[in-house]
Amino acid sequence: MTPTEDSLLTALTELRAALGPHGVLAPDDPAAGFVRDERGLLPAHPAAVLRPRSTAEVAAAVTVCARHAVPVVPFAGGTGLVGGAIPLGTGTQLVLSVRALDRxxxxxxxxxxxxxxxxxxxxxxxxxxxxxxxxxxxxxxxxxxxxxxxxxxxxxxxxxxxxxxxxxxxxxxxxxxxxxxxxxxxxxxxxxxxxxxxxxxxxxxxxxxxxxxxxxxxxxxxKPRHHAVALLALPGLDPLTGLLALAREWLEDRLTALELFGRTGLELLLAHQPGSKDPFAHPHPRYLLVEATSTRDGAGLRAQLEAFLAEATERGLAADAVPALDRPQAQALWALREGLPEAEKRAGGAVKHDVGVPLGAVAAFVEAAEQRIGRAFPGVAVNAFGHVGDGNIHLNVLAPRSRAAEVSALVFELVAEFHGTISAEHGIGVLKRAALPYTRTPLELDLQRAVKRALDPLGIMNPGKLLP
CATH class of the missing domain: 3.30.465.10 (Uridine Diphospho-n-acetylenolpyruvylglucosamine Reductase; domain 3)
Structure with a gap:
């Protein structure tokens, strides 16, 4: 939707009256500089940036925009990775920031x-x-x-x-x-x-x-008062399904996180993240970070983790394991997993994919993805990591941005073969909008469009996002 020049100018005049002189920023105002794409892939050219200070002011602003059929793009922290909060076009959409609603x-x-x-x-x-x-x-x-x-x-x-x-x-x-x-x-x-x-x-x-x-x-x-954290070195991906089941068995509902990353990721950290250290004496193909928490019985929690590590090693599911003996050691192990996106950025960036597959298919999916990408794009590295306890893999490919469309098409086709989703947690936004049919049927898309038409018949709320 593109408003007429007259309707946009009239709306802006009414919005200044409703929100006050500091509630409507010109797009070139330095104070509007927070409206940008986190990954730098999309330009941001709003007609103006609205800064309401209360729910009543948000309602007043949206009422004006609805009256003049002016598109509104909600904006919060701006940390999204799919362009969901970036205005499209040049000077035709208003950004409405909720940052001042901070009580x-x-x-x-x-x-x-x-x-x-x-x-x-x-x-x-x-x-x-x-x-x-x-x-x-x-x-x-x-x-x-x-x-x-x-x-x-x-x-x-x-x-x-x-x-x-x-x-x-x-x-x-x-x-x-x-x-x-x-x-x-x-x-x-x-x-x-x-x-x-x-x-x-x-x-x-x-x-x-x-x-x-x-x-x-x-x-x-x-509040959890006790944390038990360990990093397991895996001989490969084959033991992953057994490890997930074993962790649930030993740690029960205290199991909080299961995070997978590979040697590619650890090498990125060692090369680009100052202070990173390999916790093991020898390199391993894959690593699994395990965390369990409890409000009481710290000794019992540690005993559960030790029993899990012992059985995992005895059964050959893990080649080695490093338990964190105190909170700083636990934070150091978590830093390896949480530092991967920044290490990728320092290495030159990656074509990112936030995908999900059934739990029992994680290992097969990652192996298939690495093999297919390796054949299609020789010499390109794959940094696969993520929340494998819920089937969410960040399958990031260290390829030039010019190859992004080809790489993503291959990944999304594979996701569809494994009955997964192209977005496990980051959303669709604008960057994944055209790919949504890979994992959503025509009927599902029709139903979503029907909901959109029912609640937003004018189509002014964040147009051009989510639905193809």
Whole structure:
């Protein structure tokens, strides 16, 4: 959708009256510089940047935009990797930032719930929960800059999904501004509510195409006080399925994370990440990071981990293992996994894929992907890593950007063969929009379009994103 020049100018005049002189930024204003693509793949040329300071101001802004059929692109932390918050075209779409909606409204320890506005940084939510002896378990590499609204819009995952689920499992209620400017007051903290459709689930993961989340009530859990972490060296990918089952058996519901990476990734770290060290005396093809947590019984937790490591080694599923003896050692092991994206960037970048396959197919999928990419693109390295406890693999290919379309087509075809998904946690945005039919049937796409038309008949909410 492209508004007429007159309708855009009229809308901007009304928006300045509604939001005040500092609530509407010109695109060349230095204060609007935060509107950019995290990966530098897409230009950002908004007609203006809106900075509402409350839910009421968001509603006023969207009401104006609906009246004049002006497209609105919601923007939170800007850490997304698929261009979901970047305006398309030049000077035809308005960016609406929720960054000024940054209040934590309440922490209810008795109800294990926290209510915060969409502009709150995730790490601030975690600190607010910890101040009450509780824990907000959404764990992302970008949690120091990612914001709650963006996490909800993309249904963010991260390292704790195995135990606590995706963002949609952590959201109890929402407050949102709908495409016509009405405010939906759905900030409930109920665990069980079967009164019709669960409307919040439509907005979670919708990437701002159905409305703008302004606040959320999220689930808190007891704060883990004991952490047991170890890094296993694997002889290859064949033992992976057995290791996943063994970890669940020994560590039970205390199992928090299972993170896979390979020798390619470790070599990138050693070369490009200062201070990185190989925890083992000899190189190994693959590595599996295991973490379990508990609120009590630290000795019992350590004993469970030691028993798991002993059996994994005895059965030949692991060639070696390094348990973390204290918190600094655990952080050093986690730094190997969490430093991979930055090491890739320093090495020259990669063609990134955030894909998911069934748990039992992870090993076969990674092996097939590496073989096919190796045949199609000789000399190109594959850095496969990710949250294998939930089937999410970041299959990143160290290839020139000019080959990105060819590489991604091959990867997505393989994902479809394994009955997987082209996006396990980062969303679709604009960069994966054309690829959505690889893993969504025509009927599924028709149903999604029907929901979009029903809630946003004017098509003004983040047009050009998510749906092909």
């Amino acid at each position: 934590i409204r309440s922490v209810d320890a008795a109800d294990f719930a926290l209510t915060a506005e969409a502009g709150c940084v995730l790490s601030d939510l975690q600190q607010a929960a910890e101040a009450e002896g509780l824990h907000f378990p959404l764990r992302l590499a970008s949690e120091g800059s990612a914001r709650l609204g963006g996490a909800i819009a993309t249904n963010a995952g991260g390292s704790n999904v195995l135990r606590y689920g995706m963002t949609r499992e952590l959201v109890l209620g929402l407050e949102a501004v709908l495409p016509d400017g009405r405010i939906w007051h759905g900030l409930r903290a109920l665990r069980k509510d079967n009164a019709g459709y669960d409307l919040k689930q439509l907005l979670i993961g919708s990437e701002g195409t159905l409305g703008i989340v302004t606040a959320a009530t999220v689930l808190l859990v007891p």
